[in-house]
Amino acid sequence: MDILFKNVNYTYQANTPFAFKALKNISFTIPSGKYMAIIGHTGSGKSTLLQHINGLLLPTEGTVKVGDYLLEKGRKSDLKGLRQKVGIVFQYPEHQLFEETVEKDISFGPKNFGVAETEIKARVRKAITDVGLTEEILAKSPFELSGGQMRRVAIAGVLAVEPEILVLDEPTAGLDPKGQKEIMELFYHLHKQKNRTTILVTHHMDDAFTYADQILILKEGAKLMEGTPDQIFQKRDLLTSVQLGLPEILAFVETANKKFPFPIEYNGQSLDLLVEEIEKKLKRAKQ
Protein backbone atom coordinates (compact mmCIF):
# COMPACT_ATOMS: atom_id res chain seq x y z
CA MET A 1 0.00 0.00 0.00
CA ASP A 2 1.45 3.35 -1.01
CA ILE A 3 1.24 6.20 1.49
CA LEU A 4 0.56 9.67 0.17
CA PHE A 5 0.49 12.96 2.05
CA LYS A 6 -0.81 15.89 0.01
CA ASN A 7 -0.59 19.43 1.40
CA VAL A 8 -1.30 18.22 4.91
CA ASN A 9 -1.76 20.81 7.64
CA TYR A 10 -2.61 19.90 11.18
CA THR A 11 -3.61 22.36 13.89
CA TYR A 12 -4.04 21.25 17.52
CA GLN A 13 -7.01 22.86 19.28
CA ALA A 14 -8.08 24.56 16.05
CA ASN A 15 -10.53 27.43 16.47
CA THR A 16 -9.50 28.11 20.05
CA PRO A 17 -7.10 30.72 21.39
CA PHE A 18 -4.64 27.81 21.96
CA ALA A 19 -4.54 26.78 18.30
CA PHE A 20 -1.10 25.44 17.33
CA LYS A 21 -0.11 24.53 13.80
CA ALA A 22 2.00 21.39 14.16
CA LEU A 23 2.15 20.34 10.46
CA LYS A 24 2.55 22.83 7.64
CA ASN A 25 1.80 21.87 4.08
CA ILE A 26 3.46 18.45 4.15
CA SER A 27 3.57 16.41 0.94
CA PHE A 28 5.46 13.19 0.28
CA THR A 29 4.96 9.65 -0.98
CA ILE A 30 6.19 6.38 0.46
CA PRO A 31 5.90 3.68 -2.19
CA SER A 32 4.77 0.28 -0.97
CA GLY A 33 7.62 -1.78 0.50
CA LYS A 34 9.96 1.15 1.20
CA TYR A 35 11.63 2.13 4.46
CA MET A 36 11.34 5.82 5.34
CA ALA A 37 13.04 7.50 8.29
CA ILE A 38 11.71 10.75 9.71
CA ILE A 39 14.07 12.94 11.66
CA GLY A 40 13.81 16.36 13.24
CA HIS A 41 14.19 18.27 16.46
CA THR A 42 11.91 17.58 19.37
CA GLY A 43 8.58 19.30 18.70
CA SER A 44 9.07 19.33 14.91
CA GLY A 45 5.86 17.35 14.32
CA LYS A 46 7.14 13.78 13.86
CA SER A 47 4.63 12.07 16.18
CA THR A 48 1.81 14.25 14.86
CA LEU A 49 2.66 13.10 11.34
CA LEU A 50 2.77 9.42 12.33
CA GLN A 51 -0.66 9.61 13.90
CA HIS A 52 -2.11 10.58 10.52
CA ILE A 53 -1.06 7.26 9.00
CA ASN A 54 -3.66 5.23 10.87
CA GLY A 55 -6.27 7.95 11.27
CA LEU A 56 -5.63 8.70 14.96
CA LEU A 57 -5.49 12.29 13.69
CA LEU A 58 -7.17 13.60 10.55
CA PRO A 59 -5.62 16.50 8.59
CA THR A 60 -7.08 19.92 9.32
CA GLU A 61 -6.41 20.60 5.62
CA GLY A 62 -5.12 18.39 2.82
CA THR A 63 -5.36 14.63 2.38
CA VAL A 64 -3.64 11.45 3.46
CA LYS A 65 -4.03 8.30 1.38
CA VAL A 66 -2.95 4.90 2.69
CA GLY A 67 -3.63 2.33 -0.04
CA ASP A 68 -7.31 2.86 -0.83
CA TYR A 69 -8.08 4.57 2.47
CA LEU A 70 -8.58 8.30 2.04
CA LEU A 71 -8.28 10.39 5.18
CA GLU A 72 -9.47 13.96 5.23
CA LYS A 73 -11.42 16.30 7.44
CA GLY A 74 -15.11 15.51 7.77
CA ARG A 75 -14.85 12.20 5.91
CA LYS A 76 -15.86 8.93 7.52
CA SER A 77 -13.38 6.17 6.78
CA ASP A 78 -13.18 2.54 7.76
CA LEU A 79 -10.62 3.19 10.50
CA LYS A 80 -10.84 -0.32 11.92
CA GLY A 81 -9.85 -1.77 8.55
CA LEU A 82 -7.01 0.73 8.24
CA ARG A 83 -5.71 0.08 11.75
CA GLN A 84 -5.50 -3.60 11.00
CA LYS A 85 -3.14 -2.77 8.14
CA VAL A 86 -1.05 -0.16 9.97
CA GLY A 87 0.76 -1.37 13.10
CA ILE A 88 2.15 1.39 15.29
CA VAL A 89 4.92 0.77 17.81
CA PHE A 90 4.59 3.76 20.10
CA GLN A 91 7.40 5.11 22.28
CA TYR A 92 7.95 2.81 25.26
CA PRO A 93 5.32 0.32 23.99
CA GLU A 94 5.86 -1.90 27.06
CA HIS A 95 3.96 0.68 29.11
CA GLN A 96 0.84 -0.59 27.37
CA LEU A 97 1.25 -4.20 28.52
CA PHE A 98 -1.50 -4.99 30.98
CA GLU A 99 -2.65 -8.62 30.77
CA GLU A 100 -1.69 -11.28 33.29
CA THR A 101 0.26 -13.38 30.77
CA VAL A 102 2.42 -12.64 27.75
CA GLU A 103 0.17 -14.86 25.64
CA LYS A 104 -2.95 -12.85 26.54
CA ASP A 105 -1.17 -9.60 25.85
CA ILE A 106 -0.05 -10.63 22.37
CA SER A 107 -3.53 -12.04 21.66
CA PHE A 108 -5.23 -8.77 22.53
CA GLY A 109 -4.80 -7.09 19.12
CA PRO A 110 -5.91 -9.95 16.87
CA LYS A 111 -8.80 -10.73 19.25
CA ASN A 112 -9.93 -7.14 18.97
CA PHE A 113 -10.00 -7.50 15.19
CA GLY A 114 -12.12 -10.67 15.39
CA VAL A 115 -9.46 -13.23 14.43
CA ALA A 116 -10.48 -16.83 15.26
CA GLU A 117 -9.02 -18.46 18.41
CA THR A 118 -6.95 -21.15 16.65
CA GLU A 119 -5.53 -18.60 14.24
CA ILE A 120 -4.67 -16.31 17.20
CA LYS A 121 -2.74 -19.13 18.88
CA ALA A 122 -0.69 -19.69 15.73
CA ARG A 123 -0.06 -15.97 15.25
CA VAL A 124 1.08 -15.52 18.86
CA ARG A 125 3.65 -18.30 18.45
CA LYS A 126 4.89 -16.88 15.17
CA ALA A 127 5.10 -13.34 16.59
CA ILE A 128 7.04 -14.42 19.67
CA THR A 129 9.67 -16.20 17.56
CA ASP A 130 9.79 -13.30 15.08
CA VAL A 131 10.88 -11.01 17.92
CA GLY A 132 13.58 -13.45 19.00
CA LEU A 133 11.92 -14.93 22.12
CA THR A 134 10.86 -18.50 22.86
CA GLU A 135 7.44 -19.97 23.59
CA GLU A 136 8.24 -20.62 27.28
CA ILE A 137 7.79 -16.93 27.89
CA LEU A 138 4.10 -17.03 26.87
CA ALA A 139 2.89 -18.28 30.25
CA LYS A 140 4.81 -15.66 32.21
CA SER A 141 3.52 -12.35 33.46
CA PRO A 142 4.83 -9.51 31.27
CA PHE A 143 5.87 -7.76 34.46
CA GLU A 144 8.42 -10.40 35.45
CA LEU A 145 10.41 -9.84 32.24
CA SER A 146 13.45 -7.66 31.62
CA GLY A 147 12.97 -4.27 29.96
CA GLY A 148 14.28 -5.59 26.64
CA GLN A 149 12.00 -8.65 26.77
CA MET A 150 8.98 -6.49 27.61
CA ARG A 151 9.72 -4.31 24.61
CA ARG A 152 9.90 -7.40 22.37
CA VAL A 153 6.60 -8.73 23.75
CA ALA A 154 4.94 -5.37 23.04
CA ILE A 155 6.29 -5.48 19.48
CA ALA A 156 5.02 -9.07 19.10
CA GLY A 157 1.55 -7.75 20.01
CA VAL A 158 1.71 -5.37 17.04
CA LEU A 159 3.04 -8.09 14.70
CA ALA A 160 0.27 -10.54 15.68
CA VAL A 161 -2.23 -8.28 13.91
CA GLU A 162 -0.15 -8.89 10.76
CA PRO A 163 0.06 -5.29 9.60
CA GLU A 164 1.21 -4.47 6.07
CA ILE A 165 2.77 -1.23 7.29
CA LEU A 166 4.93 -0.78 10.39
CA VAL A 167 5.14 2.65 11.99
CA LEU A 168 7.86 2.99 14.63
CA ASP A 169 8.04 5.98 16.96
CA GLU A 170 11.55 5.93 18.43
CA PRO A 171 11.37 2.19 19.09
CA THR A 172 14.80 1.96 20.74
CA ALA A 173 14.38 4.79 23.26
CA GLY A 174 15.78 3.86 26.67
CA LEU A 175 17.54 0.65 25.56
CA ASP A 176 21.28 0.08 25.93
CA PRO A 177 23.38 0.24 22.73
CA LYS A 178 23.30 -3.56 22.25
CA GLY A 179 19.52 -3.66 22.71
CA GLN A 180 19.10 -0.73 20.34
CA LYS A 181 21.06 -2.44 17.61
CA GLU A 182 19.16 -5.72 18.07
CA ILE A 183 15.78 -4.01 17.82
CA MET A 184 16.82 -2.00 14.75
CA GLU A 185 18.09 -5.19 13.08
CA LEU A 186 14.86 -6.94 14.01
CA PHE A 187 12.75 -4.26 12.31
CA TYR A 188 15.00 -4.29 9.27
CA HIS A 189 14.55 -8.05 9.03
CA LEU A 190 10.75 -7.71 9.41
CA HIS A 191 10.80 -5.07 6.70
CA LYS A 192 12.81 -7.20 4.26
CA GLN A 193 11.13 -10.49 5.09
CA LYS A 194 7.65 -9.38 3.98
CA ASN A 195 8.52 -6.29 2.02
CA ARG A 196 6.67 -4.37 4.70
CA THR A 197 6.51 -0.62 4.33
CA THR A 198 8.30 0.77 7.37
CA ILE A 199 8.30 4.30 8.77
CA LEU A 200 10.76 5.06 11.52
CA VAL A 201 10.93 8.17 13.66
CA THR A 202 14.37 8.44 15.20
CA HIS A 203 16.85 10.76 16.82
CA HIS A 204 19.65 8.49 15.68
CA MET A 205 20.93 9.81 12.41
CA ASP A 206 23.09 6.70 11.91
CA ASP A 207 20.00 4.44 12.02
CA ALA A 208 18.29 6.62 9.42
CA PHE A 209 21.35 6.34 7.17
CA THR A 210 21.86 2.61 7.78
CA TYR A 211 18.34 1.30 7.28
CA ALA A 212 16.18 3.76 5.35
CA ASP A 213 15.66 4.06 1.59
CA GLN A 214 14.36 7.58 2.04
CA ILE A 215 14.81 10.22 4.75
CA LEU A 216 12.38 13.03 5.52
CA ILE A 217 13.56 15.93 7.67
CA LEU A 218 11.01 18.05 9.52
CA LYS A 219 11.66 21.43 11.01
CA GLU A 220 9.03 23.31 12.99
CA GLY A 221 6.22 21.36 11.34
CA ALA A 222 7.42 21.87 7.77
CA LYS A 223 9.31 19.59 5.42
CA LEU A 224 12.90 20.81 5.33
CA MET A 225 14.26 18.12 3.07
CA GLU A 226 13.57 14.70 1.61
CA GLY A 227 15.91 12.35 -0.19
CA THR A 228 17.91 9.14 -0.20
CA PRO A 229 20.61 8.85 2.48
CA ASP A 230 23.20 9.79 -0.18
CA GLN A 231 21.32 12.90 -1.24
CA ILE A 232 20.85 13.98 2.36
CA PHE A 233 24.48 13.29 3.22
CA GLN A 234 25.61 15.57 0.40
CA LYS A 235 23.69 18.40 2.06
CA ARG A 236 24.83 17.52 5.57
CA ASP A 237 25.28 21.16 6.53
CA LEU A 238 21.48 21.24 6.66
CA LEU A 239 21.49 18.42 9.19
CA THR A 240 23.28 20.48 11.79
CA SER A 241 20.25 22.76 11.85
CA VAL A 242 17.91 19.93 12.90
CA GLN A 243 20.02 17.45 14.80
CA LEU A 244 21.01 17.81 18.39
CA GLY A 245 24.53 18.90 17.66
CA LEU A 246 27.66 18.45 19.69
CA PRO A 247 27.49 21.94 21.31
CA GLU A 248 24.03 21.15 22.72
CA ILE A 249 25.16 17.79 24.09
CA LEU A 250 28.27 19.31 25.66
CA ALA A 251 26.13 22.04 27.26
CA PHE A 252 23.90 19.30 28.66
CA VAL A 253 26.91 17.44 30.11
CA GLU A 254 28.18 20.65 31.68
CA THR A 255 24.80 21.34 33.30
CA ALA A 256 24.53 17.70 34.48
CA ASN A 257 27.96 17.92 36.09
CA LYS A 258 26.91 20.97 38.06
CA LYS A 259 23.63 19.43 39.09
CA PHE A 260 24.50 15.85 40.04
CA PRO A 261 27.00 14.59 42.60
CA PHE A 262 28.78 12.27 40.15
CA PRO A 263 30.75 12.85 36.96
CA ILE A 264 29.08 12.46 33.57
CA GLU A 265 31.45 11.98 30.69
CA TYR A 266 30.75 12.52 27.04
CA ASN A 267 32.18 9.65 25.00
CA GLY A 268 30.38 10.31 21.76
CA GLN A 269 27.10 8.84 23.01
CA SER A 270 23.66 10.28 22.28
CA LEU A 271 21.69 12.44 24.68
CA ASP A 272 19.37 9.49 25.39
CA LEU A 273 22.31 7.45 26.65
CA LEU A 274 23.58 10.26 28.83
CA VAL A 275 20.15 10.65 30.41
CA GLU A 276 20.07 6.91 30.98
CA GLU A 277 23.51 7.06 32.61
CA ILE A 278 22.30 9.78 34.99
CA GLU A 279 19.18 7.81 35.86
CA LYS A 280 21.26 4.71 36.65
CA LYS A 281 23.68 6.66 38.82
CA LEU A 282 20.83 8.35 40.67
CA LYS A 283 19.22 4.99 41.30
CA ARG A 284 22.49 3.58 42.61
CA ALA A 285 23.00 6.64 44.81
CA LYS A 286 19.56 6.08 46.38
CA GLN A 287 20.23 2.42 47.22
Ligand SMILES: Nc1ncnc2c1ncn2[C@@H]1O[C@H](COP(=O)(O)OP(=O)(O)OP(=O)(O)O)[C@@H](O)[C@H]1O
Ligand atom coordinates in the same frame (compact mmCIF):
# COMPACT_ATOMS: atom_id res chain seq x y z
N1 LIG B 1 -2.35 17.73 22.15
C1 LIG B 1 -1.63 18.81 21.81
N2 LIG B 1 -2.11 20.06 21.95
C2 LIG B 1 -1.39 21.14 21.58
N3 LIG B 1 -0.15 21.09 21.04
C3 LIG B 1 0.38 19.86 20.87
C4 LIG B 1 -0.31 18.67 21.24
N4 LIG B 1 0.48 17.61 20.97
C5 LIG B 1 1.63 18.12 20.44
N5 LIG B 1 1.56 19.46 20.38
C6 LIG B 1 2.60 20.37 19.87
O1 LIG B 1 2.83 20.09 18.49
C7 LIG B 1 4.21 20.16 18.18
C8 LIG B 1 4.65 18.87 17.52
O2 LIG B 1 4.59 17.83 18.48
P1 LIG B 1 5.06 16.34 18.14
O3 LIG B 1 4.82 15.52 19.35
O4 LIG B 1 4.43 15.90 16.86
O5 LIG B 1 6.63 16.58 17.91
P2 LIG B 1 7.80 15.49 17.77
O6 LIG B 1 8.64 15.93 16.63
O7 LIG B 1 7.23 14.12 17.70
O8 LIG B 1 8.57 15.70 19.14
P3 LIG B 1 9.43 14.63 20.04
O9 LIG B 1 10.67 14.34 19.26
O10 LIG B 1 9.69 15.39 21.28
O11 LIG B 1 8.56 13.41 20.24
C9 LIG B 1 4.94 20.47 19.49
O12 LIG B 1 5.22 21.84 19.53
C10 LIG B 1 3.94 20.11 20.56
O13 LIG B 1 4.08 20.93 21.70
